[in-house]
Amino acid sequence: PLADVLACMMQIHVNTPYLLNHALERLLRGHGHAASDIIHFTDYVVERGSDKHVAYAASKAALDNMTRSFARKLAPEVKVNSIAPSLILFNEHDDAEYRQQALNKSLMKTAPGEKEVIDLVDYLLTSCFVTGRSFPLDGGRHLR
Numbered sequence: 001p002l003a004d005v006l007a008c009m010m011q012i013h014v015n016t017p018y019l020l021n022h023a024l025e026r027l028l029r030g031h032g033h034a035a036s037d038i039i040h041f042t043d044y045v046v047e048r049g050s051d052k053h054v055a056y057a058a059s060k061a062a063l064d065n066m067t068r069s070f071a072r073k074l075a076p077e078v079k080v081n082s083i084a085p086s087l088i089l090f091n092e093h094d095d096a097e098y099r100q101q102a103l104n105k106s107l108m109k110t111a112p113g114e115k116e117v118i119d120l121v122d123y124l125l126t127s128c129f130v131t132g133r134s135f136p137l138d139g140g141r142h143l144r
Contacts, residue, residue: 002055005055006055007011007056008055009056009058009059010055010058010059010062011116012058012059012061012065013059013060013062013091014059014063014066016118017040017063017066018066021038021066021070021080021127023073024035024038024141025078027032028074028077028078029074029078031077033078033094034128035077035078035079035128035131036077036078036079037075037079037080037081037083037124037125038067038070038078038079038109039078039079039080039081039082039083039121039125040063040064040066040067040080040082040083040126041081041082041083041084041085042060042061042063042067042082042083042084042134043084043085044063044084044085044086044138044141044142045057045060045135046060046084046097046134046143047065047084049124052141063082064082064084065133067080067081067132067133067134068080068096068124068132068140070109071131072132073133075132079124079127079130079131079132080131080132080133081124081131081132081133081134081135082133082134082136083120083121083134083135084134084136084137084138085109085117085123085136085137085138086105086106086107086136086137086138086139086141087102087103087105087112087138087139088111088112088113088114088116088117088137089111089113089114090102090111090118095125103142105140105144106138106140106141106144107139107140107141107143107144108139108140109139110139112131112137114140116137120137
C-alpha cells in the first residue's frame, strides 16, 4: 500500500537521521577545539521532484530541510551539511543502452565514481566555516 511506502521512506530518510542526530548531540558538542560534523545524504531529486518515486523524493526533501534546521540548532559546535548526488556508479547489470541514457542526463556525461563523493566529504570535514548547505553532486544534471 502507498501509506506503507511513504512510512518506510520517512523512517529511513527522516526519522532515523533525526533520532541519530539527537542521540549523538552531546557527543558531537563535546569535541572542544574543532567543530564536529554531520553529513546527510539527500538526492538531486530534492530540487526537481519525481513523478515515479514521490515518497522517496519527499523523504529526501524533508532530510534536506532537516540539515538546515540541525545546522541552526547545533552551531557553532557542530557543522551540518548535506550532499545531494545523482548518478555516482553504475550497477554491474546495467546494460550499455541504459548507461548511455543515464550519462546523457548530465552535462559532464560521465559517472563520477566514489572519489567525487570522498573529495566532497573531505572538503566538508576540513572546512571550519561551512554549515547548513546542500551540495549537489550531479554533473550539471540540474541544468537539463
